[in-house]
């Protein structure tokens with residue numbers, strides 16, 4: 445070991461093969477939000493084999509699990525995921541679209557790698573604490589349903605992070621860098637209109653159309669769009685258009701509105717406006733409207749001290765060590781991407797596009813200008829509960845868009861495995877630096893407390909909304 449190597453890296457390297465195996469098994473059993481029974485069982489078995497103290501079905505969610513190791517000291521949470529996506533079944537290692545799973549599900553967001561690296565990092569911290577006799581605890585949280593299910597938000601609401609000091613996670617990416625902690629708060633809320641059925645030709649005057657109300661609501665929201673903040677979004681989907689019969693006035697119809705805003709305050713403001721539009725649509729059509737929150741997540745809260753600590757660890761480690769063989773398949777994938785796909789990744793990093801770079805060979809600086817384009821994640825709610833930091837680590841060809849067959853195709857590649865191991869090193873090293881540095885931990889908590897004092901948190905999911913898990 446050379447003198448500039450972090451001693452915790454070797455604990456990651458020692459167990460890389462087991463965790464590559466875990467990632468590949470989860471890849472081969474793609475399961476979507478709240479149905480990750482086999483994937484969660486794989487993670488639970490691995491936690492038990494590693495000697496973690498395991499709690500299953502946490503927050504009342506059958507596919508959520510937590511394992512803890514160590515005694516005393518600060519509590520470091522490392523967050524993993526293992527849910528797949530519908531419509532993204534794809535043969536691994538093939539640079540053309542080819543579905544392989546009968547369910548049509550596939551790991552199009554790389555959560556097979558995400559969960560495996562997070563548990564590998566937690567395992568390395570556990571083994572390092574034991575070897576050094578250091579007082580601290582590390583926890584691995586196996587979090588289901590990141591894709592639209594907001595499991596972490598429920599886990600925060602149930603108090604699962606109340607005694608945690610900091611949380612660390614990562615997400616696969618086509619580049620390396622510390623996450624810039626920008627994501628949108630969102631809420632999925634279902635509006636159901638109830639009217640009155642009638643013969644649409646013989647007695648239309650007796651009917652009150654719920655479908656008309658849904659259409660008027662959408663028109664109202666469309667007119668609102670011009671008058672929202674630039675980064676806010678509202679999307680909609682018809683859950684029930686009132687049935688297939690045009691000759692029956694539709695007595696019931698439901699539309700789901702997905703509202704996104706840069707923070708919880710903005711989300712509350714937009715929600716009030718969308719509710720008023722729903723009330724207006726009901727008034728115009730003589731129908732009644734009720735609404736039910738389906739799910740919600742908060743925006744990410746950054747934590748500068750932790751981000752600086754993770755950046756230092758990432759810079760010490762450098763970019764993922766890809767080789768010529770890795771580049772060969774990455775080039776094949778790159779041939780299937782558009783120039784716009786590739787340019788988009790570079791633009792997000794405020795860099796000039798390099799169309800010849802197949803795999804990322806740099807670690808992006810922490811202070812990169814923000815170039816726009818944000819999604820949402822349930823890590824957001826964890827970041828309101830405790831100081832949280834995330835890495836982005838290259839596991840795929842530069843510019844690969846996520847939620848695509850191309851991303852799924854790369855999920856078992858040796859370069860994806862290298863990115864997975866690298867992410868574990870970045871996270872384990874960050875955990876080690878927090879455990880070893882009381883001032884860093886105190887600063888992280890001080891920054892977090894100051895933010896909460898200015899912007900109080902309340903869970904965006906109302907108390908009556910339960911996780912959509914199967915009844916037993």
Ligand SMILES: [Zn+2]
Pocket residue numbers: 553554555590615
């Ligand atoms: Zn994801």
